[in-house]
Amino acid sequence: MGIIHAFTEGLSSATRRIGIVFWLWIASLLLALPASLVIIQGIDRSLDDSQMSQKLADGYDDYWYRDFHGQAEGILETFHPTMIGIGAILNGLDDFIQGDFYGENLGLLSVGIAYLLLWVFAAGGILSSLADSCKFPFPEFASKCAEYFWRYFRLAIFLGLGYWILFGWLLPTMNDLVDSITRETIDERVVFLWTLAKYGIFGLLLALLNLTGDYAKIVCVLERRRSALVSLWRALKIGFGNLRRTLPLYLLLFVLGIVLFFVYWIFAPGAGQQSYFSVAWALIVGQIYIASRIWLRVCFWGAQITLCRGILQESRPEPAPAPSYAAEEPVAAE
């Protein structure tokens, strides 16, 4: 099973399941909207009938932001003007790799956890659909989701432990190591290279953990596993046993994600919308990117399930040749 075939099959199968992508995107929107309304109300209250509202409508005013931030509490404190454009992604990504989740705001954390649980639930239906190479009507899809939910929930807990080790122990250790190595370094370029190396290694380990999680979910479906631990074990064997294919495929999909990122950077709207039409357009561009991220996730699963199926088929023993019964001379009756 070739990587390219798995990759193209992944893209194709995800695209054929655009309905799933659509509903997951709707879910993302519905989960994010209530919190956004709090932000909208907070900004509205701050602006009141001030002429600052005209400045914000036309662009941006930093004096307003300082007034607003000086009084902001709770979720309002998470608002920052650099959330525009590519900052919408970079700010969150940077916080994430530093281990800062949702600005430690409980409200936002709850939204994040809810979305995570939604994916845990939906994964069963998505992967079943990909495994069976068919699209289910909604009741069957939901039934598949329910069937695999607790297995995937247990799997998420195990993976969570893995992420905790990576973010809670490994990353701080690597930070300390790089600090120690560059303790007397006075050339920032050298420190930059060490930083790149640090995040390169950390990113690779993160990818391997994520890859393992993906294959564990896939194995659950393909091999009808009930045990999360056994699925994990199988995933380790498949994933690491075929690393020359599983990792490049994962990285190829990652590169696709980078491409999407840079395409968004080109079109990402800044602060200049001055009409409801342009605001709507900015929102649409942003939502297209969100939907493409969801589509990409399904691509990952589609491609990996294709590769995994191929690997499993290759590893099955050759069936014994069917006996062939040649025409025989009738035995003469004695």
Added chain:
Amino acid sequence: MPSRKIQRILPAAAFIWGTLVAGTDYTLDVRLDAEGRTISGTETIAWTNETEYPAPDLRFHLYFNAWRDKKTSFMTSFRTRDRHFDDYRENDWGHQEIRSLIVITAIPSEDPETPTTRHTDLSKKIEFIQPDDGNPHDRTVMRVALPEPIPPGAGVQVQIEFETKVPRTIARTGVRGDYYFLAHWFPKLGVFQEDGDWNCHQFIQTEFFSDYGTYDVSLRVPDDWTLGATGEEQSRVDNKDGTATHRYYQERVHEFAWVTCPLLREYKRTFEHPTLPKVEMRLLLMPDHQGQQDRYFAATEASLKHYGEWWGAYPYGHVTIVDPAYQSGTGGMEYPTFFTGGSRWLTPKGSGRPEGVTVHECGHQFWYGLVGNNEFEDAWLDEGFNTYSTTKTSLAVFGEDLYEQRYLDGMVPVLFADLHEAPRNVSGMGGADSDLKKDVMATPSWKYGPDAYGVNSYTKPAMMLLTLERYLGWETFQKALSTYFERWEFRHPKPADFFDVMAEVTGTDLNWFWAQTYYSSNIFDYAVDSVHSSDEKQSVYVRRVGEGLFPVDVRVHFENGDVAEEKWDGRGRWTQFEYARADKIAAVEVDPEFVLALDVNRTNNTWMRKAPSTFASRKWGLKWMIWLQNLMEISAFHM
């Protein structure tokens, strides 16, 4: 000045010279031991008692003792105590040790032509005192009791042998790798004031104060290391043992700092101006900032030009700009004729780095270097003045900075071209826990409470000055400030001196203003309270939200295009403007020209009938939503 050779042979002659010198002169001859991270050598201080009081003792700053260990007053102060130094090893700490201290005083003799001198070894009379906090672990102030007081008008020479252990930088000075930046690195005499008392504070949370004088300093360092310092290099001698001795000299300064590192590269350029003196600029640049020399020079020229035109000429004829090494902790600091900027390997134009810090630190040559306020007591007299001047210069030359976010451990910058960053101001500082309320500006700087130093030294005084500029008009204000500069150049002004000059030149009683700002922690906030309309009458209510009082203009726009300009003395809690007319009020602006830069909330200064707040809030709220959705995708990806 007699050569050093004559000084050694004829101490009497040197002593006579010392009695004629105003200020405090330093002659140093030291060697840097890069392996041991020490500086050792000799120092001769010539000091004259210019007061009417006898000096019974001598007091010195030993700044590097602030970094002996974690128990010093500096290390346990508000500004430092939350920092962790768990990774500091034994060799990372610093200190200053006095090996010997000899005081040379005059002995009255019958022949006035040949005075005799007495050399008194007071090495064993050294004691450490803690006049500010009584912390017995703090050794940043050394006192030496004299056998006889130094009478008014008399001079003294002090010869000191010392060793300074250079720390891994904790604040402003130290070593990192092969990069040494040395400031306040030698025993420094305090200031004997006109009231007969020493101003010699412990080194806790402030910057510095010392007398003007002449510095003649010989520095011996590895021969392939670049060196820069206060003053101009007089000579460089190759010692043929792998070291070279650089001799630097400068008159009429109050500090001597230097830098040495094998990686620094030198660039030179000349500042020229039709009405200001020429200045030779020398830039010492680290290799990872190659390509930024033009930016450093442009910022230095901007500072020399604008400060020179507005306040007064830079007189020294030369200045050295140091691009500090990465992680050295020595950036953004000023010393006479010598300062550090600050940059990053990746620093896009428009981010304000290195321009902003360079304008500021070069600006300190004027406010701090030439007008030498006591930073222990009145840090705002240089920091506030310079912050105000820096903002004006930067806006005039470079415009507003753009928002810069740095990612990947702060290594990779992204500029947001749509977002202009406001210059330093007090917007948003009106809350109950505002830093503006944590202390009064008039409190001596060394006594400021937690979180009070920065706002009272930098932001608030800068806004004070900006308010005065707008209130008095630029022409009057500039004349007052330049008079103050001219009058107090090479002297040590106090706040009252500044207030007196302002009153004299502007012809205006500003005591009500100082009472509100300098002597109080009142917050200023004026707002539009409400607007009422009927068919026959329109009303505007304007409110004073803060405790500070300031006269404000109120501009009322009507729907038919008419504009009413009102004035309010700002004293009551509210005022009302009524108009017997049918045209509705379209907009109201309190302090439309933003004269009161101290107003902590600009948003509530204005009102408009058709304010698009709904549109604006949705526009920005939906941007926030996209940020949240991206965050959700990042974490969900890893389930």
